Amino acid sequence: SRSINLAVIPGDGIGQEVVAEGLKVLSAVLPQDVKLETKEYDFGARRYHATGETLTDADLDALKQHDAILLGAIGDPSVPSGVLERGFLLKLRFAFDHHVNLRPSKLLPGVATPLAGQPEIDFVVVREGTEGPYTGNGGTIRKGTAHEVATEVSVNTAFGVERVVRDAFARAQARPRKKLTLVHKNNVLTFAGHLWTNIFNKVAAEYPDVTTDYIHVDAATIYLVTDPGRFDVIVTDNLFGDIITDLAAAVSGGIGVAASGNINPSREFPSMFEPVHGSAPDIAGHGKADPTATVLSVALLLRHLGHDAEAARIEDAVSADLAERGGLPARSTSEIGDALAARVAG
Amino acid sequence: SRSINLAVIPGDGIGQEVVAEGLKVLSAVLPQDVKLETKEYDFGARRYHATGETLTDADLDALKQHDAILLGAIGDPSVPSGVLERGFLLKLRFAFDHHVNLRPSKLLPGVATPLAGQPEIDFVVVREGTEGPYTGNGGTIRKGTAHEVATEVSVNTAFGVERVVRDAFARAQARPRKKLTLVHKNNVLTFAGHLWTNIFNKVAAEYPDVTTDYIHVDAATIYLVTDPGRFDVIVTDNLFGDIITDLAAAVSGGIGVAASGNINPSREFPSMFEPVHGSAPDIAGHGKADPTATVLSVALLLRHLGHDAEAARIEDAVSADLAERGGLPARSTSEIGDALAARVAG
Ligand SMILES: CC(C)[C@H](C(=O)O)[C@@H](O)C(=O)O
Ligand SMILES: CC(C)[C@H](C(=O)O)[C@@H](O)C(=O)O
Numbered sequence: 109s110r111s112i113n114l115a116v117i118p119g120d121g122i123g124q125e126v127v128a129e130g131l132k133v134l135s136a137v138l139p140q141d142v143k144l145e146t147k148e149y150d151f152g153a154r155r156y157h158a159t160g161e162t163l164t165d166a167d168l169d170a171l172k173q174h175d176a177i178l179l180g181a182i183g184d185p186s187v188p189s190g191v192l193e194r195g196f197l198l199k200l201r202f203a204f205d206h207h208v209n210l211r212p213s214k215l216l217p218g219v220a221t222p223l224a225g226q227p228e229i230d231f232v233v234v235r236e237g238t239e240g241p242y243t244g245n246g247g248t249i250r251k252g253t254a255h256e257v258a259t260e261v262s263v264n265t266a267f268g269v270e271r272v273v274r275d276a277f278a279r280a281q282a283r284p285r286k287k288l289t290l291v292h293k294n295n296v297l298t299f300a301g302h303l304w305t306n307i308f309n310k311v312a313a314e315y316p317d318v319t320t321d322y323i324h325v326d327a328a329t330i331y332l333v334t335d336p337g338r339f340d341v342i343v344t345d346n347l348f349g350d351i352i353t354d355l356a357a358a359v360s361g362g363i364g365v366a367a368s369g370n371i372n373p374s375r376e377f378p379s380m381f382e383p384v385h386g387s388a389p390d391i392a393g394h395g396k397a398d399p400t401a402t403v404l405s406v407a408l409l410l411r412h413l414g415h416d417a418e419a420a421r422i423e424d425a426v427s428a429d430l431a432e433r434g435g436l437p438a439r440s441t442s443e444i445g446d447a448l449a450a451r452v453a454g
Numbered sequence: 455s456r457s458i459n460l461a462v463i464p465g466d467g468i469g470q471e472v473v474a475e476g477l478k479v480l481s482a483v484l485p486q487d488v489k490l491e492t493k494e495y496d497f498g499a500r501r502y503h504a505t506g507e508t509l510t511d512a513d514l515d516a517l518k519q520h521d522a523i524l525l526g527a528i529g530d531p532s533v534p535s536g537v538l539e540r541g542f543l544l545k546l547r548f549a550f551d552h553h554v555n556l557r558p559s560k561l562l563p564g565v566a567t568p569l570a571g572q573p574e575i576d577f578v579v580v581r582e583g584t585e586g587p588y589t590g591n592g593g594t595i596r597k598g599t600a601h602e603v604a605t606e607v608s609v610n611t612a613f614g615v616e617r618v619v620r621d622a623f624a625r626a627q628a629r630p631r632k633k634l635t636l637v638h639k640n641n642v643l644t645f646a647g648h649l650w651t652n653i654f655n656k657v658a659a660e661y662p663d664v665t666t667d668y669i670h671v672d673a674a675t676i677y678l679v680t681d682p683g684r685f686d687v688i689v690t691d692n693l694f695g696d697i698i699t700d701l702a703a704a705v706s707g708g709i710g711v712a713a714s715g716n717i718n719p720s721r722e723f724p725s726m727f728e729p730v731h732g733s734a735p736d737i738a739g740h741g742k743a744d745p746t747a748t749v750l751s752v753a754l755l756l757r758h759l760g761h762d763a764e765a766a767r768i769e770d771a772v773s774a775d776l777a778e779r780g781g782l783p784a785r786s787t788s789e790i791g792d793a794l795a796a797r798v799a800g
Contacts, residue, residue, distance in 0.1 A: 189651075193641040222679045224570040241587075241608065246645045252652070256612040258645040262587065266602040293693070295539040299592045299604040305535075306598070326700035333568045333679060333704050347639070351697060354672035358679050 111143040112413060115174040115378065119152040120192075121387030122397035122441075123180025129399035129445025130178060130406045133425075136449035137410070137418045147174070151196055152387075153184035162195030168203050176409050177380040180402065181387035194244065201237050204377035206370035207268065208275050209235035209346075210408065211353040211384065213336075218431040219361035223333060229360045231339035232283075234276040235349025237370055239268040240300075242346040264300040264345070269307045275373060276343035277315045287319045287340035288312075291328045291348055304345065328352055332359055357384050365430070367404035371412060381409040395440040400426055403448055418452075425451035457489040458759060461520040461724065465498040467733025468743035468787075469526025475745035475791025476524060476752045479771075482795035483756070483764045493520070497542055498733075499530035508541030514549050522755050523726040526748065527733035540590065547583050550723035552716035553614065554621050555581035555692075556754065557699040557730065559682075564777040565707035569679060575706045577685035580622040581695025583716055585614040586646075588692040610646040610691070615653045621719060622689035623661045633665045633686035634658075637674045637694055650691065674698055678705055703730050711776070713750035717758060727755040741786040746772055749794055764798075771797035 116131065118124040131146065138144055149167070156162055171177060177200075182192050200206070215221055215229035245261035273290075280288040290308045294301025305322065312320045323331065325348045331338055332355050344352065357366035366384035383401030391397060407422040425448050439447070462477065464470040477492065484490055495513070502508055517523060523546075528538050546552070561567055561575035591607035619636075626634040636654045640647025651668065658666045669677065671694045677684055678701050690698065703712035712730035729747030737743060750772055757765040771794050785793070 189641045190644040190647065194644060198642065222569055224568060241606075241643055244644075245605075246608070246643075248645045248649070250612075251648075254612050254616075256649055258610045258649040259591075260587075260608040260610075260643045260646045262592070262606040262608070264604045264606075266596075266600050270600075293696075295535045296544065296588055296693075296696075297592075297606045298536040298540060298590075299594045300606045301536065302597075303594070303602055303604040326697050329675065329697055329701035330704040330709070333701065334708075347642075350639075350642075351672050351675055355675035355679065355701070358676040362680075363676070 110141060111145065112138070113173070113175045114144065114146045115171050115177040116146050116148045117151050117177060117179045117182075118148065119180040119182040119387060120154075120184045121181055121389040121392035123152070123182070123387050125392070125395065125397050125441045126383060126399040126402040127178060127180040129441060129448070130402035132445045132449045133403045133422060133452055134406050137421055137452040142415070152182050153187050153192065156187055156192065162192060163199050171200075171204075172377060174378045176378050176413060178406065178409060179380055179382035181383065181385065183387045184389055198242060198244075200380060201370050204380070205238060205372050206380060207236060207238045207272055208369075208371040208373055209237040209349060210369040210371055211235060211349070211356065212367065212408075213353075213356040213360040215360040216365070216427050216430045218434050219365065221359055221361060223336070223359055227337055229336045231336070231342060231356070232279065233342045233344065233349055233353050233356060234272060234279060235344060235353060236268065236272045236346050238346070239263050239265060240346030262297070262300055262345075262347070264303050266303065266307065269304055270311065273307050273311050273343055276341055277311055277318055280318045280341040281315055283340060285340040286317055289339055289342045290320070290322045291325050291342055291344040291352060292322070293325050293348070294322075295324060300345070308343070325352065329355055332356060336360070353384065363401065364398035365400045365404065365426075367401050367408055369405070369408040369412060379409075379412055381405040381412075395442060397441050399441050399445050400430070403445070421452045422448070456487060457491065458484070459519070459521045460490065460492045461517050461523040462492050462494045463497050463523060463525045463528075464494065465526040465528040465733060466500075466530045467527055467735045467738035469498070469528070469733055471738070471741065471743050471787045472729060472745040472748040473524060473526040475787060475794070476748035478791045478795045479749045479768060479798055480752050483767055483798040488761070498528050499533050499538065502533055502538065508538060509545050517546075517550075518723060520724045522724050522759060524752065524755060525726055525728035527729065527731065529733045530735055544588060544590075546726060547716050550726070551584060551718050552726060553582060553584045553618055554715075554717040554719055555583040555695060556715040556717055557581060557695070557702065558713065558754075559699075559702040559706040561706040562711070562773050562776045564780050565711065567705055567707060569682070569705055573683055575682045577682070577688060577702070578625065579688045579690065579695055579699050579702060580618060580625060581690060581699060582614065582618045582692050584692075585609050585611060586692030608643070608646055608691075608693070610649050612649065612653060615650055616657065619653050619657050619689055622687055623657055623664055626664045626687040627661055629686060631686040632663055635685055635688045636666070636668045637671050637688055637690040637698060638668070639671050639694070640668075641670060646691070654689070671698065675701055678702060682706070699730065709747065710744035711746045711750065711772075713747050713754055715751070715754040715758060725755075725758055727751040727758075741788060743787050745787050745791050746776070749791070767798045768794070
């Protein structure tokens with residue numbers, strides 16, 4: 109479309125700094141005739157402390173009016189663990205049915221990896237975003253006593269699994285290697301495991317040109333460090349996806365460059381794009397944060413909205429910048445943003 | 455004690471080969487006056503195919519008579535996923551209340567790691583072994599239909615969490631660095647997360663000399679590849695422990711050298727010691743499997759039974775052998791076992 113109406117949520121800590129650079133690059137890459145409108149929202153720790161609110165129904169109604177959401181990071185040590193995660197981040201993913209959590213991992217030239225021998229890494233994880241143990245099902249009895257019992261319930265539905273598995277097959281088919289790996293733990297979590305495995309195998313029959321395999325989540329962490337090149341597209345549940353995408357980010361250059369999209373493919377609700385990293389309060393305010401992950405999240409956002417050429421321009425600019433980076437003096441958050449904006453403006 | 459009555463379960467695939475070497479080293483290390491009795495059990499795929507049985511009540515009664523159990527590996531592609539895992543391995547852990555699943559990770563000199571720069575790695579994971587999503591709680595409705603719902607319930611009790619947390623604190627206190635890290639996901643799994651965190655903090659107050667910290671499981675996978683030296687003792691739940699110990703094994707030399715103990719500290723039932731690796735049917739029967747992980751599991755077994763000096767002799771022999779290994783021609787399973795047996799016999 110010829111206009112983008114974007115909700116911007118800088119959030120906490122370095123979120124403010126990196127989002128500013130993401131927007132700088134977004135403005136620079138868009139052609140003159142695409143109108144960009146942005147509206148900033150003040151979600152996060154300050155709003156929570158000031159009002160006790162994390163995300164109200166009115167907020168959701170306001171956010172719904174946008175084409176997409178760009179988020180920096182939410183979270184601060186002053187807020188008890190879980191409050192902003194469950195009350196904002198997960199609430200939004202569930203409210204807007206962000207069932208495809210897309211996390212590409214590509215080791216770009218010039219980027220350091222903790223792995224020896226600079227292996228080739230280029231895969232994408234399709235993490236389910238609205239089910240599994242993230243549903244908040246479960247509870248506690250006899251809290252605080254010696255007889256406390258706390259449960260967490262992983263909920264998996266045929267509906268929820270099939271739609272994300274189909275999305276992953278379509279993505280695998282569109283990539284040159286056409287390979288899809290299911291990651292689960294079906295030898296122990298046999299109820300959910302059978303559901304995931306059966307649906308995966310059923311849909312696989314419709315994609316004869318996609319090569320498939322299955323790996324237990326524990327073994328997947330081994331392959332991610334010993335043979336990450338074996339992966340092309342991975343589909344997995346919400347919790348396993350959370351765990352392996354942090355590891356994937358670490359081996360493919362670190363969370364400074366890891367982007368993600370919380371996607372509602374039906375576009376019934378706006379999708380949200382955010383760097384995988386958190387708010388990093390320890391370095392916030394010093395202009396030290398690497399905005400690259402946010403800039404790459406902007407590329408995912410543009411691709412989601414159909415601006416493929418602009419998305420590619422951003423990705424190329426990031427690749428070029430990273431390839432040069434070894435030779436550059438250390439730069440601030442805004443210097444990196446300026447450099448990327450200059451490149452995409454071309 | 456002056457005698458060891460050992461149950462031996464070679465199991466499937468390379469289990470047979472590696473257990474033979476483990477026993478060879480065990481015989482060689484024991485002083486003359488310690489009587490070693492062994493009884494072999496035929497659990498695994500062959501027994502399952504022949505009889506449909508995985509582990510009967512009579513089997514459990516027989517195993518109970520032993521001081522400890524040495525296991526090779528259980529699992530074969532001819533058996534549906536989950537049958538031997540739930541029907542044998544997990545059944546045994548639950549029946550014998552193996553609530554401390556001990557998995558040391560030490561990068562020994564001369565051992566290759568996929569990480570750049572050969573970092574120092576020396577930590578131990580205390581994985582809870584009888585709760586979490588491993589309990590088999592959960593179920594399926596409308597199986598095979600478009601409306602299937604499958605749940606997995608993670609069960610966490612104050613009793614179960616406190617005993618494993620106490621075990622981990624005691625282990626941390628006995629180590630030079632005296633540091634204990636809780637790994638969980640308490641910002642999302644808030645019911646179980648609060649239970650784990652509260653008990654961890656409560657017990658910490660009794661161990662003022664132990665330094666503590668907390669890391670989310672996803673972030674823990676990052677540290678395991680970027681800064682594994684930060685860990686000393688880790689305590690975590692059954693599923694997170696499963697995942698991070700495979701990664702820990704990978705970064706500290708691979709599953710060829712990763713040992714584990716399924717321990718009942720009260721000694722009410724025999725504890726079981728096993729390499730972290732599986733049955734590796736692809737290389738079984740060729741004398742290619744590395745028996746080191748099994749030999750190190752024998753060392754854990756000896757330490758559990760109070761034979762600390764013999765355990766240390768085995769660990770020293772393995773270190774010396776691995777340090778030399780780079781200079782040695784490739785050796786077979788039994789050649790490695792012979793070399794280790796010769797060293798410990800001293
Ligand atoms: C902050 C937390 C709720 C979140 C998650 O667990 O999904 C984060 O780890 C992520 O991966 O986006
Ligand atoms: C085989 C499987 C049941 C087992 C587990 O998940 O505990 C294995 O992965 C392990 O870590 O010992």
